[in-house]
Amino acid sequence: MNEQKNKKTSKFLSYVLRHHPELIGLNLDENGWADVDELIIKSKRDSYQGLTFEELDEIVETNDKKRFIFNEDKTRIRANQGHSIDINLALKPQQPPEFLYHGTAQSNIDSILEKGIEKRNRQHVHLSEDKETATKVGMRHGKPIILTIRTKEMFDNGIEFYLSDNNVWLTDFVDTKYISK
Known part of the structure; x- marks a missing residue:
């Protein structure tokens, strides 16, 4: 995927997975996870040109900010943080560095x-x-x-x-x- 398409796809995923899954009728669970197959199918219905699994995989692997993550068998995907919608990332409290x-x-x-x-x-x-x-x-x-x-x-x-x-x-x-x- 070329750099321009990669950036456009990443922005689309950020928008849908962090802020507006309803844009394409995508369902997120309480922890922000979306079914990969559902995301691929619903992205094709939108005016967006649609996604393939290979494109999703490339975005997850190459995004410089590591905004997205797959589950272990790559059947679910979510944004790592930055949500404006109410989800529970199930993060545990940790001690930060001094600064x-x-x-x-x-x-x-x-x-x-x-x-x-x-x-x-x-x-x-x-x-x-x-x-x-x-x-x-x-x-x-x-x-x-x-x-x-x-x-x-x-x-x-x-x-x-x-x-x-x-x-x-x-x-x-x-x-x-x-x-x-």
Whole structure:
């Protein structure tokens, strides 16, 4: 699959598996898993050109952010995180490293420094283990700003963290007292 089609397919999968499965009449279970055969069939009914198993497999294997995962026998697929729909990823609380990073656009800084980092329409706030990843995230919406989050301190104060299958750290909210610019 060429790079342009790969990107278009990845965006389609993100939209359907994270936000709007009803767009193609796809059923997700309580943990966000979709039947691969159903996804392939229903993607062909949509104005989208349709997917093959080989294309799905390539997207799961080559997506630089590892947004998607198959179950062991590759009969089910889901997005690793970033859902705006109510699903249970069945993640277990874990102790984060001392610091994590949050990439955002310059235009969001005043609000973040006033209110903290909110999950908004997502299930969690997303944090990165390295500044490079946080920079890429922040660049999507303008000039990137990287915030350092004192996650060990948060954890010591009873705030839960989860680690997604693609190594994105998740939490419900980051209070301003834990944020450094």
